[in-house]
Structure formats: C-alpha cells, structure tokens
Amino acid sequence: MIRVILAEDQAMVRGALASLISLEPDIEVAGEAASGPQALEVALRVRPDVALLDIEMPGGDGIEAGERILRELPGCRVVILTTFGRPGYLRRAMEAGAAAFLVKDSPARELAAAIRRVHAGERVIDPGLAAAALSAGPNPLSPRERDILAAAADGSTIGDVARRLHLSEGTVRNYLSSAIQKTHSRNRVEAVQRARTQGWL
Amino acid sequence: MIRVILAEDQAMVRGALASLISLEPDIEVAGEAASGPQALEVALRVRPDVALLDIEMPGGDGIEAGERILRELPGCRVVILTTFGRPGYLRRAMEAGAAAFLVKDSPARELAAAIRRVHAGERVIDPGLAAAALSAGPNPLSPRERDILAAAADGSTIGDVARRLHLSEGTVRNYLSSAIQKTHSRNRVEAVQRARTQGWL
DNA sequence: CCCGCTTTCTGACAAATGTCATGCCGAAGG
DNA sequence: CCTTCGGCATGACATTTGTCAGAAAGCGGG
Numbered sequence: 001m002i003r004v005i006l007a008e009d010q011a012m013v014r015g016a017l018a019s020l021i022s023l024e025p026d027i028e029v030a031g032e033a034a035s036g037p038q039a040l041e042v043a044l045r046v047r048p049d050v051a052l053l054d055i056e057m058p059g060g061d062g063i064e065a066g067e068r069i070l071r072e073l074p075g076c077r078v079v080i081l082t083t084f085g086r087p088g089y090l091r092r093a094m095e096a097g098a099a100a101f102l103v104k105d106s107p108a109r110e111l112a113a114a115i116r117r118v119h120a121g122e123r124v125i126d127p128g129l130a131a132a133a134l135s136a137g138p139n140p141l142s143p144r145e146r147d148i149l150a151a152a153a154d155g156s157t158i159g160d161v162a163r164r165l166h167l168s169e170g171t172v173r174n175y176l177s178s179a180i181q182k183t184h185s186r187n188r189v190e191a192v193q194r195a196r197t198q199g200w201l
Numbered sequence: 202m203i204r205v206i207l208a209e210d211q212a213m214v215r216g217a218l219a220s221l222i223s224l225e226p227d228i229e230v231a232g233e234a235a236s237g238p239q240a241l242e243v244a245l246r247v248r249p250d251v252a253l254l255d256i257e258m259p260g261g262d263g264i265e266a267g268e269r270i271l272r273e274l275p276g277c278r279v280v281i282l283t284t285f286g287r288p289g290y291l292r293r294a295m296e297a298g299a300a301a302f303l304v305k306d307s308p309a310r311e312l313a314a315a316i317r318r319v320h321a322g323e324r325v326i327d328p329g330l331a332a333a334a335l336s337a338g339p340n341p342l343s344p345r346e347r348d349i350l351a352a353a354a355d356g357s358t359i360g361d362v363a364r365r366l367h368l369s370e371g372t373v374r375n376y377l378s379s380a381i382q383k384t385h386s387r388n389r390v391e392a393v394q395r396a397r398t399q400g401w402l
Numbered sequence: 403c404c405c406g407c408t409t410t411c412t413g414a415c416a417a418a419t420g421t422c423a424t425g426c427c428g429a430a431g432g
Numbered sequence: 433c434c435t436t437c438g439g440c441a442t443g444a445c446a447t448t449t450g451t452c453a454g455a456a457a458g459c460g461g462g
Contacts, residue, residue: 010284015309016217019224083211108216142408155390158449171410177450187418187450189356189390345439359419372440378420388420388448 002119005031005046007039007062008054008081017052017111024112036065043069048076050115055082055089063089067096077118081111085126087133088199100124139200140182148175150201153192203320206232206247208240208263209255209282218253218312225313237261244270249277251316256283256290264290268297278319282312286327288334289400301325340401341383349376351402354393 004021006029008014018029031046033039035057043051051069053062066078079100080093093101099118114124151161162169176188185191195201205222207230209215219230232247234240236258244252252270254263267279280301281294294302300319315325352362363370377389386392396402
C-alpha cells in the first residue's frame with residue numbers, strides 16, 4: 001500500500017483528488033493539508049511514502065514545503081502538482097528535489113500512474129515542459145529586481161514601492177527599467193506578465 | 202437517479218470531481234466537457250437534470266454557457282462552480298438564471314448536497330457572498346469602459362489599444378481615465394485589479 | 403589583488419499616462 | 433420636444449514612467 005499526503009488549498013478540489021486517489025486499490029490518502037506549513041506538519045506526523053503538493057497555496061508555496069519535507073524525511077518522494085506549467089516552476093521544483101511535476105491539465109489517470117512510478121524510484125516530467133524549461137533558460141532577474149518587480153505588480157506607484165522597500169524612487173525606477181529590459185518588455189505591466197508566465201516572480 | 206454533466210477545463214480536476222460525484226449512490230455523471238461551447242453541446246445530447254459549470258474556462262465562460270443551456274433546456278438546473286467568489290460573478294450568475302453558486306473553497310461534501318437541493322427545486326448561495334454582492338453594488342463601468350479596460354489589462358500601451366479597437370488615442374485615454382475614477386483607483390493597473398476582484402471585467 | 407556583478411544612489415531627459423474642458427452625435431426617457 | 437447618457441473626438445496640461453550616464457560600496461572568483 002502506497003501512503004500519500006495531499007496538500008491543496010481549495011477544499012473541494014482537495015476532496016475530489018482524495019476521492020480520485022482512493023479509487024486505486026494500492027494507494028491510500030494518509031493525510032491532507034491546506035497550506036505549505038500545514039503540509040510539512042502533516043508529513044512529519046504521518047510519514048508518507050509520497051507527498052502530493054500544489055504550488056499555488058497561501059502561506060509559502062508547495063515547492064518550499066517540498067524542500068523542507070525532503071530535508072526531514074529523505075525517503076519521502078515529492079510530487080508537485082500545479083495549475084500552470086511554467087518553466088520557472090519546473091526548474092525550481094527540480095532544484096528542490098521533486099520527483100515529479102504534473103500539471104492539472106493532464107488526464108486524471110496520470111495522477112495514480114505518476115504516484116506509482118515515483119514510488120518505484122522513477123522521475124516523471126512532461127517532456128514538452130522540460131524542453132520549454134531548458135530553452136527558456138534560467139531566471140534572468142537578480143533577486144532584488146525580482147523583489148521590486150513583485151512589489152510593483154499590484155499597481156503600486158513608484159513612490160509606494162520606494163516607501164515599502166525603504167529605497168529612493170530613482171533606485172526603484174532603475175530596477176524596474178532593468179527588469180523591463182531583461183524581460184524584453186515595453187513597460188512594467190508587460191514585464192510582470194512575462195515574469196509570471198515564466199514562473200520567475 | 203440525478204443525472205449531471207460536468208464542465209471544467211482542467212482535466213485532472215474534472216476527473217477528480219467526477220469521481221467525487223460518483224461516490225454518491227443517487228447521482229450520476231452523464232457527460233463531461235472542457236469548455237463553454239462543448240458544455241452546451243454535451244447538454245443538448247445527454248439532457249441532464251443538473252449542469253455543473255466552472256466559470257474560468259477558455260472560449261466563453263460558464264455563465265454564458267449556462268444561459269444558453271437554460272434557453273434550450275428550461276428544465277435543467279444550472280450550478281456555477283468557481284475558484285473565485287467574486288461579487289460580480291455571483292450577480293451575473295443569478296441574472297443568467299443559475300440555481301446555485303459554489304466556490305471551490307467550500308468543503309467537498311457540499312457539492313453533492315448542492316446538487317440534491319437544486320434538483321429538489323431549491324437555490325443554493327453562500328449567505329456571506331450574497332451579502333458581499335449586494336453591498337458591492339452593480340458594475341459601475343459602461344460596456345465600452347469595460348472593453349477598453351479589458352484591452353489594456355495585458356500591459357498594452359494606449360496606442361496598441363487604440364489600434365486594436367479602431368479608436369483614437371485620446372478616446373482610449375478618456376475611457377481609461379473614467380474607469381480609473383469609477384473604480385476609485387490611481388492608475389490603470391489598480392483599476393484592472395479592482396475590476397477583476399469585483400468580477401467586473 | 404583586481405575584475406565583474408549587484409545594490410544603491412543622483413540628476414537629467416524624453417515618452418507615456420492621467421486629467422480636464424469642450425464639442426458632436428444618436429438613442430432612450432420623460 | 434427637451435434632457436440625459438453613452439460613445440467618440442480634440443487639444444492642453446501636469447504628472448508619472450522609462451532611459452541613460454555616472455558613481456560609490458561590497459562581495460565573490462580567478
């Protein structure tokens with residue numbers, strides 16, 4: 001029997017995935033969590049064979065949770081499950097030691113298949129996505145550029161961002177300008193969009 | 202036996218919801234769809250008792266699909282299922298004649314409960330959300346303001362929008378300016394954000 | 403130890419954006 | 433019939449944004 005835990009913030013989707021997994025005779029849902037920190041806590045308690053983690057969760061994402069789970073439970077296999085097949089997400093997930101990367105677009109039966117293959121020691125990654133991640137290259141933004149871009153993403157003015165991050169307005173402008181150039185965009189909003197779809201933000 | 206169809210673009214979530222529903226002895230999934238138009242098509246073929254429709258789908262949203270289904274199959278009950286409990290969504294869903302409005306945050310067992318209640322002739326709406334929708338008031342944007350704001354939402358410049366919609370730049374600026382004021386924002390990006398979270402866009 | 407990179411800052415400039423006043427037209431409503 | 437509202441447009445104006453050059457500090461690798 002393969003014991004898995006399931007972390008996903010939307011309760012209805014979590015319940016639905018649990019029922020999907022429970023259909024499999026050789027897989028059992030040993031715990032559920034609604035956030036990254038809670039996933040770690042549950043993992044430590046139930047010591048699952050496989051941890052199924054959503055990326056888009058409040059309070060720290062699933063990749064970070066996966067990294068911590070692997071530190072504490074090296075025998076556990078981490079499967080990242082996400083709505084968006086963003087190259088940057090895949091890259092980060094692999095660097096964090098994930099054994100599989102699934103997008104929710106793929107057919108439902110692939111979930112159980114991935115859990116079995118991961119449990120058997122294999123890695124599961126969509127080949128097309130892997131190619132996209134490699135061809136897209138690494139995140140070109142410096143950590144600080146990423147911070148400033150993220151802080152400006154919600155429509156704040158330069159003044160707002162400067163105050164929030166304790167910087168001068170000129171500095172914020174310069175960082176945004178270089179983020180715009182590195183993302184090959186024409187303005188802030190486009191830069192935010194590109195960074196998001198690439199999983200850089 | 203209550204016969205339902207299920208429209209949701211993410212295949213894995215769709216499969217999971219189907220398996221959740223199939224656990225209920227008195228409910229049966231009679232058809233599945235991955236887009237709005239496909240939902241209509243499937244509905245016409247299988248003539249379900251209840252249509253379960255996601256809002257966020259490619260190619261026309263679930264609310265529009267629900268409206269069409271109701272025109273063709275007046276006996277069918279429409280349940281809107283959505284990730285985001287936005288007041289504007291609820292309002293539009295109700296105006297389109299939906300019998301229930303569920304957010305995916307709510308517990309999994311509420312899905313089957315809602316299907317049964319809707320089939321029995323009741324309406325199912327989260328009271329907190331209903332209050333929010335009423336207190337938020339109707340969409341203050343005129344149709345054209347909404348168009349222009351939507352066209353500018355992806356980071357296009359005013360010139361881009363003007364060309365795309367065959368308007369002068371000044372006109373676009375004026376519409377955006379009035380959209381900014383009506384949403385009590387300080388710039389385009391904030392206006393887009395507000396409009397999105399209210400479900401006006 | 404020096405080179406290159408990141409982080410931080412300033413000041414100046416050009417371009418884009420947001421606001422306002424004003425005007426015209428057509429449709430809807432009293 | 434007159435008023436109001438939405439859609440469309442201009443032109444002028446102030447503000448915000450994006451770009452560029454230059455400069456200092458600190459950190460790491462070769």
